[in-house]
Amino acid sequence: MPELPEVETVANGVNARVRARRIVQVWTSGKPQTFKSPETEIAAALTGAKIESVRRVGKTIVMTVARDGKPTEFLIHLGMTGRLLVCTPEMPAAPHTHAVLTLDDAREVRFVDPRRFGRLSIHHPKDGGRVRVGTPTSQNRDVGHPVLTDDRHAGYAGPGREPLTISVEDFVALFRGRKTPIKAALLNQSLLHGVGNIYADEALFRAGIRPARQAARLSREELKKLRAALIAVLKQAIKLGGSSVSDYVDADGVRGFFQLRHKVYQRTGEPCRDCGTPIQRIELAGRGTHFCPVCQR
DNA sequence: AGGTTGACCTGGACGC
DNA sequence: TGCGTCCAGGTCAACC
Secondary structure (H helix, E strand, O other), X not given: OXXXXXXXXXXXXXXXXXXXXXXXXXXXOOOHHHEOOOHHHHHHHHOOOEEEEEEEEOOEEEXXXXXXXXXXXXXXXXXXXXXXXXXXXXXXXXXXXXXXXXXXXXXXXXXXXXXXXXXXXXXXXXXXXXXXXXXXXXXXXXXXXXXXXXXHHOOOOOOOEOOOOOOHHHHHHHOXXXXXXXXXXXXXXXXXXOOOHHHHHHHHHHHOOOOOOEHHXXXXXXXXXXXXXXXXXXXXXXXXXXXXOOOOOOOOOOOOOHHHHOOOOOOEOOEOOOOOOEEEEEEEOOXXXXXXXXXXX
């Protein structure tokens, strides 16, 4: 299931393969649930447009296209089982293909999503400079697109903050007065972008914090540790191409490797890699939640 | 308003 | 073998 590292991997992979290409044809499946914008609007906005960049904002893939100098954003949310693949035309179409963008070199960008939790939509960026564009850093220089320094201004992104760039002060402030379990707060996209079930469990293990603890009752030191653990686990996962636990694959259909480093996620009953105690599973915020009863307090 | 729960989906795993 | 049941979870709407 795609979370921040998986979406980042897919977005960077697609960006490297299709940037500066022109879209010559758009096909959509007609499955209404998949399309948040009308399919006719998506086809009209993309046909004939040039792909400027593909990047990640939260768990959303943002493809910026331009026609007649006017930018439009194609938003792709992978949901649970969505894939965005760059294919040659002779590759057979996978079942549950919902959109195909044919490029000017005959290659195709295909959106495949068996469970149909994914969503496609068109966003027209507001003019007036509400989106602040930052300078490339060592981390994103290779990506080849401008960097949003504050994604809260991106319009579609919602109020949540980017976990990779949030300061200690802001991170601590997010959970002030929150009576909900810390795990539920980590999953709340209006607080933090991009954290899903896998990386919430893994970050809490690495920080030594029980998922059921009330967010507001965590000390400043614990939250500081949690922020560092979250950033570390997300960065390591990005490096390894994400976690392939469901049917997640990158832009070339290649699986990630971070699932081999999972310490608690879907390891119920298996020994903790640090202390040997069997990993426990409970349900929290309607999600399977995995933790070590000894290492996490 | 913050917090919680269920619906949306389908493939795969499991039990009988 | 085959059928039925359950489970996975990102997000949103509805409810408390």
